[in-house]
Amino acid sequence: MELYGYDVLDRFIASLATDELDRTLEAYFIAERNRAARSGADINRAWRTTRDFILETLQDLSHTSNDKAKLHELSSHIKRWELRYRNLSPNPIPKRIHVLRALPARVIEELYTLFKPDSPDNPFRSEPQRWRNMAILLCLLHQGLRRSEALLLAADAVKTGTDERTLKPRYWMNVQNQFEDEDPRYCDPPSIKNSQSIRQIPLSREVAEYIDAYATNYRGRSPHPQLFLNNRGAPLGVRGLGRIFDRVSTLLSDDAKQALQENLRRPRISAHDFRHTCAVIRLAHFRAHGNDEDDSLAQLRAFFGWTYTSNMPRLYARAYWERQIETVWNDDFDAHVDALRTIEPGGWKECLS
Template sequence: MLTSAPPYEHVLIDDQKIPRYWATVWTMFHGAGLAPSTLKRKLGHIEALYAHVDQLGGSLDDALHVVDFDRLGNALEAFFAQLRNVPVPTESAQSRWNTAFHFVRDICERLERDPAAGNKMEEVRARMAQLDRLYLGLRPFRKRLGTKLRALPRNVVAALLDAATPGSENNPFYSTDTQWRVYVLICLLLYQGLRRDECLLLPANFLKSEVDLRTGARRWYMSVRSNETEDDPRGTRPSIKTANAIRTIPVAHETAQALLAYGENYRGNVDHGFYLSSSRGTPLSLEGVNLALRRLTEVLPPTIREQLLERTGARWLTPHPLRHTCAVVRTAQLLKSGKTPEQTMMHLRSFFGWAKKSLMPLLYAKAALDESLNDSWNDGFDARVSVLRSLPE
């Protein structure tokens, strides 16, 4: 069972409310550098392995303590069979398997370094290599070759922006404040390429500007980072994914005006420092973001929803495909502007917060060459005259 026990935000306990020993050790040494949301997800996968072994009448902690590779191997095999033996295996099964297997291997490697192990160290190394050969390459869920990125097609984006624009006849939200809150959320996801958690962590004063001394033009930019100065009352706290996600990125003038309009006119008089605020005056939650996108999906025309399902395999809009769409379009813009592939990769890593060795820019470069994903709409990606007309003076 996953719970919290100070000083740890997340900890696994058994049916007797006793912390699971090796999971706690793993949290201290291997989970300390993970974002809270990532650690919570991985501990959930590890708990699934513990629960599976418990159901079989065994004890995973006991098997790990004595480094019993026969019992560990049997447990892993049975766990893999459970993940695979379902009518429709999901991608989450692969993540659960990888986390569970690497947890077992991490603990075995730590025990191997124990001086008290004596002559067992060589045996442990050999048995661990055997575990790698037997189980490391197993895949409960195999992705289809050539699966496309979940970027949204042009018609879906156009319909989404029409529904999300404040004052639109198709906008499903009655309150003007809510309409603007959802609209700037779409701007942050679609035009700035932010992750959902990054949007929710933005401080109220995140948007900055400076005057270009050469041209006299005002340039806008924003910093993506954690908001450590604020006490976060949300049950599920958003977090920055990695250190590379902390970045400063430019903001188009049109987008900046929309973000300012919400902050100055529709955010409300709230007692917290987060930019996005709910209708109750509390920081907008992860669940609130998902609900807003679900409401927008409901008002899309049936043909658009069919196209969404056909292209992405999803019946509902979720935050991450908007980030994917931003990456595909930005890639196309950079290449069209004359940037070399190397320069394009560098800009993408900086803008989207990817590590230097990340292969994500290469995937988006490939997707950007697909004409069905970037058409003439990417030329005016930041120009939304209809929205600017509705901005307050």
């Protein structure tokens, strides 16, 4: 309007003045973007409405034009504008920082204290809640399960057999969805992400025994076959799981919250933070046992259920090299805990030569 007057759009659209419309749209976009930067107002909707109105009106008019040359020119302009303005926004959303790093050691220490069933600092009331929540923590932190995968575990998730090579007991769990047709969780039901996510992963003896003890002694009777239940005996849902970590996050010390912020995180724990931590620990474990990077990343794909084309293992490899963990775990439960405690908050460490 400032360039050509208040009736500018009507005149340019009626006369199919493509060059003037091009300059007008560009000037309008720049003006709106500057206004958004100054005021912080969300003007995406106004921009989309203006852009779509002009393009759709021109498309309708192009079908009524008898001038083939003008019709071809107009069609070319419309295609060019669509390509130019498709992904532009006067309110560009800041890119979210994806933090693929292990949780700081101090945070891990406090979480173990808050989740341990017999801890005086445990905020959960009943014994079943305490044992259930600790079992959830082990599934997320030690097994690297996605929250949906943990919520889909069956009550008999822990399997046992004999290792044919060592003749010693071995433990594992099958990650799959057995409850698609009978799952009563209608609000945000968990699901398996992809076909590669259906997998079998090993368990340490301590983790296996803890989960089995919870399932046998504290889970209680329920008509539902899922491992983790809420207080009403129904399968625990995504929101219920989130409330567990919300509550624990409020009890972290100021030092732990500061450590999270220094780690480029919010002062709140999410279920996926444990998967990040487990991935970095696992990669360190594979590397320490002499596996080269390609073999280690292939093992990560199998363990964490990533597709063959996923770039996630490479991102975790970067996290591993950014924060070199000096002590790594093996399949022993205590060794894993000790490895988690070696993660130092903040700073860089020299990469291995």
